[in-house]
Structure formats: C-alpha cells, structure tokens
Amino acid sequence: MTDKSKPMTERELEALFEEKKHEIGSYLEDLKSRDDYCTQGACDAMESIMYTFYYLLADENYQKICSRLVDFMLQQGLAQLIVKSVKSTGKVAFDFRCNISLLVTHLVTKMRNTNRSVATKVSVELIKNGMIGSLIKELDSYDPNTQDTKQRILITTSLYDLHNLLSAPNAIPIYRAANAVNTLMKFAESDNVMTRIDSLRVLAKIVNEKESQRIAASGECIVTLMDTIHKAAQSDDRKCKFVFNIDGKQKGFRTTLGVVLATVNNLANNDANKESIIQHGGLPTLTAILRPEYTDTEKWQAVEGLWKLSFLESNLDVIVAHFMYTDTTALQALKEMRSSEYIETSNASQGLLHNLGLVGIHEEPPVEQQSQPASRSPSSSAQAHPRQPPPSYQETMDAPHIMISYKWSEQKRAIRVKEELEKTGFKVWIDVDQVEGNILVAMANAVEKADAILVCVSRSYKASVNCQAEAHYAYQQQKPIIPLMVEEDYKPDGWLGMMIAMKKYIRAYSDEVLQKDMPDLLRELRKSRADKKV
Template sequence: MHINLFFNIPGNQLSDMSGNIQSLAPKLLTRQTSEEEQEKVVKQGHVSEYSESSIATSTGTESNTFDGAKRESDGVTEGIRDKDLFENAHCSNDSECEVNSQAKDVRCEVVSSEPTEGDNKIDGLRGGTSSSREDGQGQHQPDEEEAENADEKSEENQLEETILIKIQSWLVELRGMETFSTDRALEILKGIANHHWQHPQFRGSIASAVDRVQGADILLTVLKSLSKEGLFKRNNVWYPANYCYNVVWNLSDESSELAASLGDCGIIGLCATNVAHKPYIDHLEKKNVMFLIKASLSILHNLSKIPANRRQFRENDLVQKLLPFTTTDHKYLKALCMLILANIVDEDQESLLDEKGTIEFLIKLLKEAQESEDRRAQGLSCTELANGLGRLAVNDTNKLKIQSANGLPPFINMLNSEDILEQEAATEALWSLSFDPSICKLLSTNEKALSSLRHLQSCGNKAVELSAKGTMWMLRQVRKSIEDEGSVDSKKRGRPKSSRQSSLRRIHVMISYQWSSQKMVLKIRDVLVAAGYIVWVDVDRMCGSTLQAMAEAVEKAAAVIICMSEGYKMSPNCRTEAEYAYQLQKWIIPLMMDMYYEPDGWLGLILGAKYYMDFSGIVPFEESVQKLTRELDSSKGSFETPDSVFVEENVEPDITKSCELSCQASPPGTMNWRAEDVQSWLMEHNLEKYQDSFQECTGKLLHQMKALRQEAPEFFFRSLKEDLGISNFFDILRFTEALQDIR
C-alpha cells in the first residue's frame, strides 16, 4: 500500500514540480555538491542505533523522558495548544487526510497500487533501464512508427536516468546536513515524494536508486532528528517530517531490497515507538497524530512482508505493542494491525490471532472489498487482504480455519479478476492452502477453480503462471496419493514414490533455496562443481516450466540440499520442492542460511532432528563448505556416472549442471546455427557492433558460452570484456539476457 502526496504551500519558495525534468534541475537542486563533497558525505557511514530515548513526544521539547505521568499529561496539553498543527487538522475519511495550517494545505491521498517485485531494477549510481531494445523477428528496416517508438523509448530512458541521478544527489546532500527543519531539506523531500507519484513507471527504479546510496539510513536520520525537535512544535519541523514519512511509506512498498534495508537500519524501532506512545494513542482524534500513526503502521505493514525483517519485529516486541489496535474502533488501524500480525506472529503465537478473530475479520473485509466499486474495504485492497490471508495459510492449522470461515470462495473469485495483482495474490494463497489434503479435494471438485487455474497456467504473467501450475501440481499429487493409498504395494513401501523414480539414475546434487539466498547458493554451487559434483540449481525462480524441471531434478537427485530460512518456509514453491524430495525419500542435507531462524512448522516436521551446516555467517564459509563436501563424499557411491546425463530423453544438456529456464524460448534449431545465424541474432538484440568478435561463433559455441556462464561466471564475464570487447555495462546486460533465452 502506498500514498500520493500533494503539498501546496502558498507564499513559500518551494519549486513547482510539474513539467519537463530538465527544467527541474535549477529549481530543485539550487546547490549542487561537488564530486569531492559527495564522496566525503557518502563515506560518513551509517547512522547510530535507534533507541526509544531518541524520539521526542508530541510537545517537541528537548526532554527525552518517557516514563513520567506528568511528562505525558502535560506534554500532550502543551502540544494541543499548538493550534497551527495539532488542533486545526481535519480528516475526511480513513483513506484521505487533509491538514490545514495557517492557510497552508497538505493532502495525503491513498491510492490502490501494488508493486511487482523486481520491476525496473537498475545497477550502478546512474541507474537507467537495462535495455531499450524491443525483440523482433528477422531483419528489416524500421518504419516510421517503429522509429518514433524507439525515440520515445530513448527519451523515457533518459528521463528516468535524470530523475534517478537527481534523487541520489539529493540524498547525498541530505546526508551532509546537520539539521533538517530547513526549507532546503523540505524542498528535497518534497522533490523525492513528487517524483514518486508523478512518474509511476519509475517507482521501482526510484526505490532501488534510494537503496543504493544507503537511503534507508539517511531517511531514518532525518526522522530521528526531526523527532528530537518535536514533530508538532513548529511547521518547519512537521512539514519535512510529513514528507519524509510519506517517502518511506511509499518507497518501502516498491522494493523488497529497500524494505530490507529499512528494517536493518532501525526504522522498525522508530515506528514501534510511535504506535506505542500513549500521548499519541490518547489523541488519535487529532488528525496529524492520526496521520503519524497511520504512516507508522503502514510502514510496519510494508516491512513485515519481508521475512528477513521478522527479527527486528521480535526485538521491538511489536506483537504486544500492536495488540491494543485489534480492539480499536478505528477500523482502518485495526485492519492494518491484523495484516501486520498475520506477517510476524510465530507458530507458538497463533493463539493470539484466534483470540482476536483475525482470520474471520480479514475474510470479512476481503468479501466486502470484492463487492465495492474500488475493490477496497477500510482502505485496504483485495490484493493486500489476500496476501495477508495467504501468509496466514503457511501455517497448517490456519488452513483449516480459513476453510471453516468460508475463505475459499473469495480466492476463487479473484482468479477471474481483471487485476493481475489480485490474480497473483489469489493463486499464491491457493497454492499454500492446497497443501492441506481436505482443501485439495475441495478444489479438485470445484470446476470454477479448475477452469480458472488451467487458464492462468498460460496467462503470460510469470508469477501467476507459476502459482497456478503449483496449485494444479498439488491437486495431481493428492490424487496420486489417494490412488497409491489404495494399492497394496504402497502400503508396503511407506511414503509413495513416483512411478518414474526407480528407472531414473541419480546423477546430481539438487539445491533447493529461496531467492534471497541465491548469492550464497551460487557460491556453494561453484565449490561443489569444482569438487567434481554435478549440481542442479534453478537460477530463474519464476519460469513457467520450473515445476516440471523441478520434478525431474528431484527424481534424479542423489542428494537434495535444502537451504533453510524464514523466506524458505514462507514460500509455497520451496515447500513443493522440499515435500516432493521427502515423499521420494531423498537424502536431504539441510543448510542454515538465516542465523535468526529456527526451523518450525512444516519445515521443522520435514527436517526433524537432522544436523544442519551453518551458512548464515556465524561459521566461516570455508569451514562450512568443507563439512558439506565431506558429507557428500561420505556417500559418493550413491551417485551414478555422469555418462548418463545426455542420454535421457527430453532432458536438456544444461539442466543437469544448473537450470536457467526462460519463458521466452528462441526459435528451434539454435544448436545448428551457422556463423551467419549468430550474426543475425546479434543484430536482433542491438549488438551488431560486436559482430566482428563473433565471426567464427556458431550455435553450439553459444550454448557452450551459456553453460560457461553458470559453471565459471567470473571467467565468463572477464572473457566478455577482454576477449570479445563487450565492456559497456548495458551491452553486457543485453548479451547475457539474449544468451539466457537461447534453447
């Protein structure tokens, strides 16, 4: 969830943010820092740890005392006397608040918009999109319309790059400031907020750009400094604080990386203090206070969706601090609180949700949202509510509670929504729910659900396709289990095995992981490959054919390495892999990737009391990987000869080394390409400037390059630069993307 902010201050010299970005430079950045100044500022390091004593109460006095009754009582009275900000505020409804102060108007408007994880990601300080090309078929001269579209695309890329550079320079300038209750700080924060809502196509890029210059630390420093001055004491404190909270609120919903950085830097502690501060809670009728609590809870909601942030929620005792909101008369705050609790409660705290009727309340809101014109209830969208229920469905006990509360029909209805984000939330929730056999049986007899899921398996959206295929996979597995339970043989065998399992040779080690652990996983893979093992790793978690490839990978695995983390447990994709390996009685080797995670729930049941090796950073990598290789070496006799790798039917050569699948397959016969075909391929991908370097390259050599990228990535990228002359960063991205697509 995020908001758009409109801030108009008559008489102030704040810049007009409309118009072409080129004209904004002199208006919004009146003082450009030199390269030396920026470098000096960036090297100043991170902000100090947050403590509750660092935030002032509503009066804005310099005292940081929290535990005196007189301080709380007198402080609020003093704050209320400040009629400029505390008294004259008014709010129209739960999703929109307006603050009038001395003829100055502030409007915060909540809009329905959900980010797609990973959209518009960029690298480097300058940012920009990775490629401006559009894939074409064959060679042809572009017509006028295509040329015009290309020019527009180029202009948009330039606009994006200009915006990102400007936002990053603003943040560097903020880092160098000693105080933030100034016109310049307000101007910068307003500029960042306005760029977010004026350019929705760049929102993901803006959030990523903020993250790359340690923007989370900078924004927290701003908020802590303004809090010490007293948020409601003066206009020049409240206005920049208002904008800064809006920036954090909005951008934390656009990028999982930035949301993780915000969690790491300590903003969860700041928001936790806000929502638990009694003077604020006692004066929610004051609209600026209400805005502060809404912003804090909304930021907490966005950050609670990142599994790695759950530690900070525990350390700040957020469950207990949020419980009072579960009985509040403010339905929006109550709903927001319920969604946060759905994301952060541990398995042993589920009874708290039962006491508060969380599941029933969220299902009721989801049904109301589906019946409303704007697809919202109490300011929350169908997508947000479905995502919250989907996270609750990870717990096996909650699955049956959702079913008992008649929670399946709303999800099934959302499968046919025109909103792709609603479809994504519904399919993922149904995938999690389908791990319960009784729910699986209900879905398998619901023709509306089956018809919708079949259609969504080829809808064109990778996330929806994967979740739809995952749900259908579970329905088939349950049907197979029922059939196997009726056979005498399966009763003798114990856990059922795939009918293909006995005829497949065990030729590799499979690594099952959640995407946030990929960097460490690829490091482990490289060591195992160097040690002589054939390793199967899926490096594209969102590809349509992943489930079939996963099934073959598990079936052919001599060992399955499970990389445990909070995110792994929450992922239905990971659970599908782990349970299939368990079902086939595979040798499972658990690795710990998250130092703060203790295996629980379904993952704890699968692993039991198995000893695991630590790759979370507590133990040096070299020591842990040596233990892993020794463990594998102890049973190396269970691995079949790799000579069988290329003789299995319908198995691609590169799938046994590492799986990098793509939903955009190249034309058939790429292995048979001649040098001329490769030259055409380069032209189609805007890489014709490198044709001389590829004069002797054939389709077979391209496939070898693709395999080399996985087996020796450092050598691969060094060769691109030194041997083939591809040194431009964006050309490297274009080439590797094109190479990934060849099949």
C-alpha cells in the first residue's frame, strides 16, 4: 500500500486495480473449484479476499477502485460462492464462515458510505441467489440456547448477515416468505443476551402488529433492551461488549448505544410494543438520553422513540406526568432541542411536545433557530440547507390543493400520481425536495389547506413517525383520506390499518394498475370536493 497522506495518480490507481483484480480473481477461482470449505487453504483464501477489500475500503485513496472491484467480484460469481458456502452446513470451517460475514458487512454496510448503489447491487445479488432462505436454514440448524461458544458466534454471524441485507429494496416480503419471523422469534427468546438483541434488530423491522404481540407479551425482550441501553450508556465508549475465549484467544462482539436505540425505535412502530416499552422502564431509560453528555445522534434517536410512544393514547398521561413531575430536567432538555441545528432533532422534539399538549402545532421554535443553517439529522453528511422553502413551494401550499403524503423511499410512485392528477387539472402539493425549516408547521399548513389527502400506503410509511404525524393530523382535521397502495401485496395493520379501514384503496404500485384505477381516484377526489362544498 502507498503512503495514505499522498493522493494516488490515475495511473497508480489503475495499476493497483489490476493488481488487486488479479489477486482476488485467483482466490475466487480457487474457492469456486472446492466442494467444501473446511481446509486451511480455503480459510486463507477467504480471509485474504476479506482483508484486501477491508484495507482498500478503509483508505480514501483507494475507494475509487472499490466499486470496480465489487463489480468484478460479482461478475466472477462472488454472490453465488457466498450463498453456496452458507448452504454448506458442516462443510465450512468456523473461521471461513466468520470471514464470509465480515466480507458481507464490508460489501453491504460499509460500502454504502462510499457508493450506495454498488452496496445495493451486492444485497440484491445475494438475495437473488437465495441468501435469505439459506441464512434462515442455517439458523434452524442451531440451538438458540447453546452453550458452545463457537456456535453462539456462528448464530451471531447469521443474524448480522440478515440485518445487513435488510437494506436491500423490497427485502421484507422475502424475509417473511422464508419463515424468518418464526425462526427469529426462537432466537429472540434465547438465554443468551447477545443472541436475543441481534434477533430483535431484525425482527423489529419485519414483524406485523399481530406478531409483535408475542414480543410484547413476555416483556423479557424489552427488559433486555432496556438493560443493554443502561450498560452501553454508562460505558465510556457507549458500547456493550460480549467477550468469548476461543482456542485461548479472546474474541467478541459489541453493540453500541445507537444500535439498541434504533432497535427500540423500530419495535415502537407496533402498538403492542409501544405499551410494553412504557411498562418495562422505557420512559426513564429514553428520557435519560436527552441529557447533554450524550451525542446529538443518541439524543435524536431517544426523542424520536419517545415521539413514537406518544402516539398511543394510553401512553400519553404517563409520558406527560413523567416530564412534568418526575424528570423536569428532561423536559427542559426536550424544549431546548427544538432549537437544535439538526432539522430532524428539532422536528422530533416539536412533534413530541405537540402530542403531549405542551406546544401548538403552529408554534415556531425559539427565534435563534431560524438564523442557523441546518443539516437534516445528526448523522447527515450533507451540507447545510437553508431553512426557508422556495417561493413556488409556498405558493402551491397556500392554494387549495390535493396533498400527497408519502415516505421518501416511495417518491417515484408519488410523483407519478402527481403527474397523472395534474393532467386532469388538479393542483397537487407534494414535498419533493424535503422542505426545510419547521417541518411540522409546513405539514400542518399543507394539511389544513388540502381538499383531500392521498396517503401512500407501504411498510415504510407505517414505520415513519413523520408520516404518522401527517396522517394523524389529517385525521384530526377530518380531511378526506384516500389510500394509495404503493407496495404490492402489503396489508396495512396497526394505526395505519385502522385509519384507512373501510376506505376504497387505489392501486398505484405500478403505472399499469394506476392507469386502471385513475377513474376511481378521480371519482373519490371529486366526491371529496363536492362534500366540502356541502
């Protein structure tokens, strides 16, 4: 490797690419020729591929060639090789399987920070070749309560791989079709804390309301998460560590405070878990994270989790009493977070305070916030954004309109609906550029001036607290709500299912079905306008 402080020329990069391409290619050819992966030679080859890519990805000098190397490895059958090795239970050495998981982490998770489209391509290729079903079968071969150290680590590698691949588009239906929920439920009830947490990280994103009741019922899973948050929060590096002794060497895994907070937030998408989190100590645990000693990202995660919990009516009085009488320091911290330089943090604190009845929906944050540039969230690497929306955006918002409420990941489908409606003369309001400034105030204005609200129904919509806030406010304002089904075969449940129950669904998950259902959509919109005039 070259001196990290000295940028490489294009010629040097090209030479390095050819060198690593030849090196990795030879290892792949060796591995593809094998029927099992128990030999030291197989372990060495996979370790060499993993570490070669790890060191290249870790140095910004080499990141330019990483995407090309990933394309080369996929062309050489890397995805098929990985899936084949996972399927070969009993023919894979312990070190080989661990290095497979590390490689998947580098290719899918860490690569996403450099080139998201390439990382997505890897996920898609692995899933297309049967990785999800293979991982579930691999887990089914293990005892969730095993005391064997190596097997416990192999369980963790499988769970890590399942979590990493969740970032692929439309992955959740594939997990569910592979019976992932039933398998993961067994591991979420394991005697081993690490296994329980890693299982919940995946389950939290794929369970429906009915399935989440099993997690909520015992309370043991929630208690484990709360205990882990306490341990990670009290450590100097905000991590909870699990250490093992294998062949005389110490190895281990660690989970960060941020990872556990994210898991709690995802579990809080389901109403049964909202109640269980409060019942098992979630309220004081999360409000403690609002204090100054925690990072902006950790405080953002905590307040967003609290905001989600506040949408369950039975939780409201408990949360209000806690802030008003038990932990007034946390209430002061929450109010100060409205002035955060990060838009998502400011928005979440404003939303929580509004749900608790402590600020009005149109009440602006303190004036000092308005003069600050802002990033969208504490984890955002984007440049600062102006807080004021463009004039054309404001003009559309102020006029009577049809509002489309959608999750950012469904933007293409939302825009197609907008285009079709504008052809028929409707004025449509849609947040295409992610409005800056006070998001809740902008949302409230858009809802209040809308003749009807089109809700883009999907799993991601239901999981978004911002989307829930929009839909909830539209419901409170008694606006006509028309469901647009933008995810095929998804059956809404929980708060979203209740809100759109008995309403006529408009299919919009493809251009073909949208064209067929456009007459129904136009009838519903004209009916809502006629009802408004009456």
